[in-house]
Amino acid sequence: MNIFPVQLKAPEHCAHYAGRVIKGVNAQALTPLWMVEKLRRGGIRSIDPVVDVTNYVMLELGQPMHAFDLANLSERIEVRLASEGETLVLLDGQEITLKDDSLVIADAEKVLALAGVMGGQGSGVSASTTDVFLESAYFNPISIAGRARSFGLHTDSSHRFERGVDYELQVKAVQRASALLTQICGGELGPVVEITEAEHLPQAKQIRLRQARVEQLLGFAMSAEQIQEVMLRLGMQIEAIAAGEWHVLAPSYRFDVEIEEDLIEELGRIYGYSNLPTRMPDMSMQVQKISEDQLAASRIADCLVDLDYQEAITYSFVDPKIQSLLDPEVTPLALANPISAELSVMRTTLWAGLLKAVQHNQNRQQNRIRFFEMGHRFIVSESGMTEQNVLAGAVTGPLREEAWADGKQAVDFYDVKGDLEMILGLAGGDVSCQFEAANHPSLHPGQCCSIVKGGQKIGYLGALHPKVQQELSLDGPIYLFELQLSGVLSGGKASFSEVSKFPEVRRDLAVIVDQDVAAGLLLQGVERVAGELLKNVTLFDVYEGASLGNGKKSLAMGLTLQHASRTLNDSEVNSLIDSVVSFLKQEFNATLRD
Template sequence: MQLPESWLRAFVNPDLDTDALSHRLTMAGLEVEETATAAPPFSGVVVAQITEIAAHPDADKLRVCQVDDGSGEPLQIVCGAPNAAAGIKVPLARVGAELPGGMKIGTAKMRGVASAGMLCSARELGLSQDHAGLLVLDENAKVGQSLRDALDLDETVFTLKLTPNRADCLSMLGVAREVAALTGAPLSVPRFEPVPVTLDDRLPVTVQAPDLCGRFAGRVIRGVNARAATPDWMKARLERAGQRSISALVDISNYIMLELGRPTHVFDLSRIQGGLTVRWAREGETLELLNGQTVNLTPDVGIIAAGDVVESMAGIMGGEATAVTLDTTDIYLEGAFWWPEAIMGKARRYKFSSEASHRFERGVDFASVTEHLERMTRLLVDICGGQVGPLDDQVIKLPAREPVRMRLERCRRVLGVPVDRAEVERIFSSLGLVHEVEEGDVFVVTPPTYRFDLFIEEDLIEEVARIYGFERIPDLPPVAPARMLAVPEVQRGPHLLRARMAGLDYQEVINFSFVEEAWERDLAGNAHPIGLLNPIASQLAVMRSSLIGGLLANIVHNANRKQSRVRVFELGRVFMRDAQSADGDLSVAGVSQPQRLAGAAWGPALEEQWAVPARPVDFYDMKKDVEALLGVRAQGLVCVPDTHPALHPGRSARLLLDGQPIGWLGEIHPRWAQQADLAQAPVVFEVDVDAISTVPLPTPAEVSRQPIVIRDLAVLADRDVSYQDLLDTLTQTVRSNATLGIVRDIKLFDVWRDKSSSAAETSMAFRFWLQDRDATLDDATVEQCLARLLEALVSAHRVRQRA
């Protein structure tokens, strides 16, 4: 929001210079993001008057002007502006002047005629985008005076960065209230005499949606001159506040919005057939807006209609059908209170924004509607003339101003400052907060009608802190002892998990918890995701129940930017419906919010190098990374073939850790890889963080000094017998037989199938490491051990030893 300093000081003029005022606003929560002068730097430009004008002898569109610049000697300047005329006062850039952009003015010849300077338009001086002709100055401007002094172009314009809760400061009056409270300077609200009613004309208005419109006011004004010129003072204030001057009727409406924070709308009365109806839109209705955009309305969008014709989108933007033009003579002036919940997010849905919706969706003062319309009527009649009808005001349903209680002792504890009762009373009074003090120094505050951000005790404590001054709060170190908490050795926190993933060559990403509904349906198999009431974007409409969709989007984003190898991970919460979940400090009833850790890899398994041939990352590369992440607990990891909506049906598995399901691992389904235009399917995993956050304590054991014996055993098994089945049998046999305790490790090192044979068998070769703790193993003991293991496999799976 741009804030001209002179306009602000017309409301409240504290004894502070510009820098001090800027600092005071920033420290009160109204951050001054930037300060700049009203016009960009330029020099050597003065007020001049055209005394004579003649046609150029060799150019039809150029004219030769004699100009008085106050120096006593007339200057001859060639000008091509269509509005150049004798007697007008205009800006003159003298020889040697420097204009915005670094343009320097010197003497020149234009079609053979000497020109000693340049007459300027507003755009050439950086004052506005108007380039239709010369900037015509007030006739009372002093010839020879610097243009910067004549138009006060060195005035400071503040750019405020307001937080969304401070809608009351989206106007000069709102900021002035804050300055008055901060400095104690008196607040001067514009005074005016209401325009006397001279017509009996009324426009009937019916409000059918009390949950859309809480108050509606308006009046008929006839005989206005829409071609009247906007006064220079108003035009200057609007332009310095960032609003382009359009026409008198539109400018006055914008002026009231910036001055008082009241968005209004002016209808062309002759285009309204019958009365107006305020209601919710019907399915299939459309509206052409003032910005030229035609929108398809939905039943949750409020409108103002005349019969069956939609005239405007309530609280957001007017329609082209009833827009005022320069030929308009009769108008209907409207001001209303629209419920913020009814306006919130609607403009973003249609991919545009408006000054009105920006204010209404945050909350606009509902008590001063008629007062602001009277002020606007006064300006309209003074500038455009006209006959005024009575002001109709319908109060349907207004927000209740619920009292907010604040304990003085609680305020002192939160701020850490012994603020006394009198100081708090002064602060609340300066802010216009009507209050009472109950027994025990409990302040009961009734929020004003223009404050939509005061609901709880902490809101009032914040108001005390802002006005008391954050700089007055002493910077004291904490007095509580800093005790180091012991970290359990068996616990692995999020930071350690992130470090492990980074050490495995993955880069961390942080994605939105809001995702596309299609991701939940297609990639998570969640037909009923948790929807958002007010999504920040139309495509981010539901809460995620899986991290896989976000990682897939990260890979697609990088692939589209010519990255050939991507390895990313994310540690974050997912959100699922759960009737067993109860309300708590960190939980919400009906919603489960577990933490998940997910990783995705795409492209070559290794960085490009000379020693190893390039190959794409596969299931087993990712499994190896998961095992490295689990560390010693990887011994209990089992991959069970299963199906997942996001994963390849033959290249995915459910992960079990010590018999408990912890997540998934596999390739992305070819359908989703093709849809994402990826030539190779990424490999992903997702595991529950709680399930992998504990590790067993190390168990010390004596290291055997005896040599290790290595033996191989190859067996032929039916193809429906998996390696995991054989390994489970071997492991169980070792555990159940004390004489097999010498088996230290078992690994699969070869898998072979005879494609020429019709037998449905697979050869699997196992390698065993055997070691006794006390004595060197002899061949008989080793052979006896392998025979028992082979016997167990034959008995359980009917395998055959391969020769």
């Protein structure tokens, strides 16, 4: 008998398979011109009559098919998962190494095809073929989704299977292809072999349809008679369960209909979208509460735009090579089905996307770049993945636009630091921010600092490490910053104090300290000791020289003092200055400079 046995060894992936042997086929026959033209208009080129018939049926019925040369098959057809390391040479000549989750069509000896994607070269139909085995199967869309992309493939077959096909269409497709093939190439038909694992096929579920919901979504009252008529015309099974309510079963070929809104969309489509009435919805508006101690993210963006930055929006998935360069200490989350190898991991820092944008612009002769971005980074920990909303930026090139009077000064670390100080000051409040020397694997060890607000580290600022810059072929220097957005937006409520009518008193101090003493910490200490009488303290000079001694520097600061309700006398001012000098000597081993 002209029967070739079939076994479904992975029914959860393939639950319905139909096949048929056709013997005595003339594979050298010519495909009819009408079929060649139909295929051409469908974007498919004519190959040979057997392949053309399977492609034509795919266009006509939506069911992908495949034809095997029966002489190249051994004992039986098996639909199974591949073993790790098995190889297959595809019809296009590409050899792939299969994974253990790859669904394949095989015989008793070898893999024949990558299921739902492409056939193998060793079992395909050729000009010498006389006996053919036609295949038509239903594959679970989840089993096929992403498999073609994982091997760098995209075929008409995988495109359809990923989106779903009718699970009752397989036998009809085999019969239609058989009729066309025998009409064109002749041959003797064998019986159709059909294998079904019903428990693994999609189960039609009842969908509740409500007339009131139809009116709510479409904006007008459609009669019960109209609703039932449209459903029946679409091939749906409909059963009334109450006044204005029905249970609806969609046919197998309407696998896109799953919820009530899908049915209502069909009602609107048949009624005519242009015929639907226009009516403004009833909406109750509520004014959103805005906390006084929380800054809006849009205010940050506006300020950066005012500072001549441009907002960038980059992908959340990035190149793993760039990711490992910028954040080598963190293992990123890898995507199961990336759209490309260059976009296969979730970013743990926004710098990955921003530096690609910098690279793109520098390659197009743009030398002044000032980007910022607000977005999420994805951090994997033992407790799972967390998304952190951050503000990041990349700056390089001239400080200002080129002009006759300016434009040649290059941006430096302190220019970007000044921009961040302005941003951090927008939230207001009494919470101080410090820039403390730090180390980061992707930043220059001599130009890197952490940003601390209220005792919590909220981010980093620094120059891109020269090795990373060279690896990415970037022109520099490039300055980067990244801060947790929650730390930037949190502030304090605005407060008011009356402007004093009494004169200010200024005293200047110059102290000698060790070179590793941070001026910011010293100024903060002065503010604490001076108390409410200190209105402002300014560092106006830093000097290093041989006259000070090895490893020493001079810091000169101006202290502005003022009382709210009276004039300060000399004894009060001198006493406060003595307290400051004593504090500096005790805490920083500072001495007054002559």
